[in-house]
Amino acid sequence: MNWQAISFDWNQVRAFLATAEEGSFSGAARVLKSTQPTIGRQIGALEEALEVTLVERSVRGLTLTESGRDLLLHVRAMGEAATLISMVADGKSQDVTGEVTVTGTDLLSAAILPRVLKPLRDAAPGVRVRILASSEMENLTQRDADIAIRHVRPDQHDLIARHLGDFRANLYAATDYLDRAGRPRTARDIADHDFVGNADPERLMAPLYNMGVPIRAESFVMSSASGVVAWELVKAGYGVSMQPETLGDAEPGIEKVLPDFPSLEFPIWLVTHRELQTSRRIRIVFDTLARGLAERVGRGTRAA
Structure with a gap:
């Protein structure tokens, strides 16, 4: 369905978005300072207007239907854009000040975050961002960071987690390495x-074996706990490595290494504290x- 071609009642959209993010009508009512029956009526009216079922209700709680998940991707973007436009229009974004610590893997922090965060300098120049290159979820629970970018969903109930989609990774190597070693024609090669x-590196052996690449532990001639170092080793021509397609293709x-080799997918979760609400x-x-x-994610992967 082409959601963008449909006129929305913004109150109904806000009720749906809050319900999806909070997981219940009562949670949405609390966030929006409304009532549970009102939230239910607004979502019902939205479903009637769209002629689809967005939310399934059961004794186990609420779950989004496929149509609901599809719509959620669009209304989240609408909500985020509306918030930023509103803040910029009344000057509030210029007044927002203070430090925010963002944590992600060292490779993501070095190769992707600088470009992603660049619009922030114009929108809210008073905000200072500190980037903490780390993969430890404890950075959030111990309050070492305000926002984390992770590949697994946290199980702590006091954290807010949003699945942004799935990055894809594939096997890459430097052109000069392949010129020397030869280009494989099959997965076995x-x-x-x-x-x-x-x-x-041994964690990669099982999935590659299942994909027809019977790699051995001794095949790893170079390795590092740092994703940045591993990426530089690939660029220096030491061999083949599984790397994000958003980096390797650019x-x-x-x-x-093999143009038609299937990709591995890994999720991207954006995680923060409940303080996000205030x-x-x-x-x-x-x-x-x-x-x-x-x-x-949309450029290099299929959105989840």
Whole structure:
């Protein structure tokens, strides 16, 4: 369905968005300072207007239908844009000040976050961002960070988590390495090449084996706990490595080892504290990250 061609009642859209994010009518009512029956009526009216079922109700709670999940992607973007436009229009974004700490893996922090966060300098120049390159979820629970970008959903009940989609990864190598070692013609041929690994390269062996690449532990001639170092080793021509397609496809002198080799997918979760509901500086950074990362997921992956 072409959601963008349909006129929405914004109150109904806000009720749906809050319900999806809070997981219940009561949670949405609390956030919107409304009542549970009102939220239910607004979503019912939205479903009637769209002629689809958005939310399924059961004794176990609420779940989104496929149509509901599809609509959610669009209304989130609408909500984030509306918030930023409103703040810019009345000057509030210029008044938002303070530090926000964002944590992500070192490779994501170095290669992707600088571009994603660039619009923030114009929208809210008073916000100072500190980037913490780390993969530890404890950064949030111990309040070392305000926002985390992770590949797994947290199970702590006091955190807000949004799935932005799935990045895809594939096997890449430097062109000069493949010129020397030869380009594989089949998945089996890839196993004869040198490999560059990350923190635990053996974790890659099982999925590659299932994909027809019987790689061995001794194939990893270089490895590093740092994703940035591993990426630089690939660019320097040490061998083959599993890397995000959003990086590999854009890097000069780097190519996919086998053009039709299937991709691996890994989720991108944006995680923060409940303070998101009340802190304008965290909200504006969170929304900037959500838009920028979702755009990159859309370019290099199939959106979830």
